[in-house]
Amino acid sequence: xxxxxxxxxxxxxxxxxxxxxxxxxxxxxxxxxxxxxxxxxxxxxxxxxxxxxxxxxxxxxxxxxxxxxxxxxxxxxxxxxxxxxxxxxxxxxxxxxxxxxxxxxxxxxxxxxxx
Numbered sequence: 486x487x488x489x490x491x492x493x494x495x496x497x498x499x500x501x502x503x504x505x506x507x508x509x510x511x512x513x514x515x516x517x518x519x520x521x522x523x524x525x526x527x528x529x530x531x532x533x534x535x536x537x538x539x540x541x542x543x544x545x546x547x548x549x550x551x552x553x554x555x556x557x558x559x560x561x562x563x564x565x566x567x568x569x570x571x572x573x574x575x576x577x578x579x580x581x582x583x584x585x586x587x588x589x590x591x592x593x594x595x596x597x598x599x600x
Contacts, residue, residue: 487511489536490518498597499527500590504536507544516547523554528561529597533590535566540574552584561585561600563593 488511489504499522507515522530530551534540548564555562563585567575575581587593 488514490514492518492522494522494525494527495594496598497526497528498594499525499530500533500594501530502533502536502590505538507537507540507547509541509543512543512547515544516550519547519551519554523551523558523560528600529563530555530560531563531565531590531593531597533565534571535568535589537568537571540571545574545578545580548584549580561597563587563597565590565593 487505488507491502493500501515501518501522503515505511519530519532532548532551552562554560565587566589567586572581575584587596
């Protein structure tokens with residue numbers, strides 16, 4: 486399955502919406518969408534994974550890389566819309582506690598706007 490990635494900047498917040506499967510072949514595309522937001526002067530990045538049905542270790546590594554960049558650049562990095570498969574992948578690797586995970590994109594957006 487192909488990976489579809491939409492991104493926009495709204496009120497100084499980067500929003501990335503991902504649909505499909507994140508694997509070794511598609512994770513570089515996600516990385517390429519994340520990188521510019523860490524170079525811009527945005528206060529945070531929201532990655533909506535509600536359309537992601539499968540994510541392998543390369544997808545997890547890409548998200549960890551985003552988390553590291555966010556800490557280095559003092560930006561918020563929030564994951565939203567995690568389905569069972571994605572949440573299980575993060576739980577198995579004990580990374581579910583490392584990420585700021587919110588239920589939906591609107592809730593995450595509201596939190597970032599208030600910060």
